[in-house]
Amino acid sequence: MTTSASKNNTVKSEQFYTPKFFHIAIRHWWLFILSFILCFGALYLYLRKTPSTYIISSTVLIDDSSMASLTGVSGNKSSSMLKSMIGGGDVNVYNEIEVFASESLCAKAICDLNINCRYYEKTGFMKKKDHYGTSPIIVDAPKELFDTLSVILPFKIKVYANGKADITVKKGIFTNYADVEDVELPATIKTPYGQFVVKPTKYFTPKHEYSITVSVAGYVPAALELQEDMTVDLKAKKTDMVYIDILDSNTKRGRDFLNTLIRLYNERCLKESDTQGMTTARFIDDRLSLIYKNLMGSEAEIEAYKKAHNMVDPFLKAKTAVAKEESGEAAIIALETKYRIAGMIKGFITDPANQHSLIPFESDSTSAAMVKSYNALITQRQHLAHSAKADNPALVQLDQQLNAMRENMIGSVNNALGALKIKIEQAKAVIGEGQSGINDFASAERDTRNLYRDQAIQNELYLFLLQKREENALKMAAAQPKGKTVDAAHANHEPVKPKKIVVFAIAFLFALALPSGWIYTKILLDNKVRTKNGLKALSPIPVLGGIPHSKHFNYIEENEGTTLEHFRLLRDNLQFMLTKQTSNVVVVTSNNAKEGKTYIATNLAQSFAMLGKRVALVDFNIRTPKIGDIFNLPPTSALTTFISHSEMNLADMRHTYAGVPNLDIYPAGTIPPNPSELLQNERTVELFEQLRQHYDVVIADTVSIGTVSDTLSVAKNAEATIMVVRAETTKNSELNNINQLTADGKLKNVGFVLNDEKCS
Secondary structure, eight states: OHHHHHHHHHHHHHHHHHHHHHHHHHHTHHHHHHHHHHHHHHHHHHHHHSOOBEEEEEEEEEOOOHHHHHHGGGHHHHHHHHHHHHTTTOOOHHHHHHHHTOHHHHHHHHHHHTTTEEEEEEEETTEEEEESSOOSEEEEOOHHHHHHOOSEEEEEEEEOTTSEEEEEEESSSSOEEEEEEEEESSEEEEETTEEEEEEEOTTOOTTOOEEEEEEEEOHHHHHHHHHTTEEEEESSTTSOEEEEEEEESOHHHHHHHHHHHHHHHHHHHHHHHHHHHHHHHHHHHHHHHHHHHHHHHHHHHHHHHHHHHTOSOHHHHTTTTTHHHHHHHHHHHHHHHHHHHHHHHHHHHHOGGGTTSOOOOOSSHHHHHHHHHHHHHHHHHHHHHTTSOTTOHHHHHHHHHHHHHHHHHHHHHHHHHHHHHHHHHHHHHHHHHHHHTOTTOOHHHHHHHHHHHHHHHHHHHHHHHHHHHHHHHHHHHTOOOSEEEEEEEEEOSSOSBSOHHHHHHHHHHHHHHHHHHHHHHHHHHOOBOOSHHHHHHHOSSOEEEEEEOOSSOOSSOOSSSHHHHHHHHHHHHHHTTOOOSSOEEEEEEESSTTSSHHHHHHHHHHHHHTTTOOEEEEEOOOSSOOHHHHTTOOSSSSHHHHHHOTTOOGGGGOEEOTTSTTEEEEOOOSOOSOHHHHHTSHHHHHHHHHHHHHOSEEEEEOOOTTTOSHHHHHHTTOSEEEEEEETTTSBGGGHHHHHHHHHTTSSOSEEEEEEEEOOO
16 A cells, blocks of 8 residues: 555655646746846857857878979880989878978977967956957067976956056966066066066057057967967868968968967978988088099009000900900999998998988889888888877887888898899909910900909999989979968858857756756656645645645634635545534544644634634643633643543533634643653543544544654544645655554544645
8 A cells, every 4th residue: 555655655746746846936937037138138248258269270281292293204214213312202192291380390380480378368247359460569589488488377468548557467366477577578587497578569659559469378388378279280181281270360360370370380390301411412522532432543553453464455465365254244234333322221220320321322123112212211210200209109110110221131131142242252253264275365354454444334334323313403492392282271250259149049058057047956856745735746645635834823713814724625525524413523644743733723613613613722732732721711620530530420521612603622731741641541431432422523632743652542533634734844755654644544534634735
């Protein structure tokens, strides 16, 4: 039975909250008006204080293919050599994105534009103007100071019409770094971070008052703050188009920043290209100088040898004999040339000074691919090194790859040198076979041939390096900016912040949510019975009626009035519960004291008496009796005396009330020491029998049922029980006790009366 009642309660409670919410909301309509005023007032202040922020964007094409197109006209061999020297035009677009967004490049752009100092002039209530390049007052300092400044210093400058100024450098809410008053401009301001000069500009108007706030930051902190509002990403997948945008309240400043950023990026790329070209040119020039000296030495040695052996043209003497040897000689020259080139590559790689430099040439088709891959990694590292620190994981990984590739290349070059050495020895053996058939060749002729061979090798090396020097010069002369501007920096017409529609919607929702939340919380935290509907939702016990709140409270209401009408309605509803045609006993109780059970009992008895019924009002609250005091009755000859003295009759304690005919009153009398035991006396049962014989209705006012068990002793003799619940006093949880007593059958025919009900 309890479980079923609990389920019903849950359903009723869920149905109750929606109408209850709207009922409370209608009563507190002023709260919604106040909420709308506050929320839209806050919205007005927010829109007035917050400047409109726009997206400024630009699109750049990352292109490093200009050199590849130039080398394409020179043939496959020349193109391969040139690509190996300049890195082949292979670009990692994601690395270029990191360069664009790097702290160093942003700081350089900020330095060039002097936007590390932001100037705002107060122009009205919560209104300020952002001065970019037009501020009448500026804060100046040496570039070295801005390089090292690690905090943002807020300057507040107030200039009066007489030209004097008050300058404050804020440290916190209540402290300052500097505070000077009544100074002339320009003025030097000393702070813990250095000296700043506040001075007027060409936009300064004499005899005019200014209120300017300046945000002074170092280049690096300004760059870090700016990076939060900047986005650099690919415009679309599988393209080299980079999309750059920045949020700024000043569109001109945003456009200037993006254009400067792109210009500095291209300048840095060109500088990198020039630096690499100059390094390659110095290396080639050094090698040319050395080989030129060797070539001159070879010619001098040949000339001296001929003079010493009186030789004019030894090759004509054995033209037929050396025909076989000529092919071997050509092979030896080619092999020796490759051998020397491989040696130069090995010397270049093993030189610590060239650890991070491009290899300017390759020895053969086998090493060309390896040199190309090595140069591509070197180019990638050079780009990343400008924007990353030494301990950057990507940079460390590249160094590890380069070291491994360098070791592999050294091993490959050593293997190539060994192989070339073997081929040279084999070619010499072929020449030896040809020489064996020439018995008349003198040793002088062989020595002369060796001298010519060495001269030819030196000459081939010299021509090869001359070609490389021209290719390097061509690269430096044809260098183009890597970042080609596709869309110049431009600003959207509509601001992205604040979104007026969005903030209006948020303000509207908050204006509804704040009072609604308060009402909902009030409902959730409300643990007291307030209305008849709420009472019905918390208990399956029927509600017989409600007694409204009365400003002029009386235990005995007058014969006419609104309150008495409610008692008549309560009386009529109660009669439907009284099934006996003869006398009926009605117990009036409550869960706690001071809920108005005596008030209900007295007026209910009066209401029944007005119908012409014989009514007895009995005060069974023998612990704290009140009815005797209400009707000014003597304490003697009362209920407690009747129960304790068997010789006493009912008529001995009966009292009448002149104001209401047919109503007899039986007061409680003297408070006994054992009220519970007294009410369980057989005389109590006898009392009810006598009352039923003389009265149509017996109204029994009892003690609160939640404190003692006296009421249960009386209720077992009754046909109905009226449970009084006081609005805004009785707690919801206290109804559980009443529900349980009813479910257990300890209270019969129970009905609720809501007392002191507040009218909405």
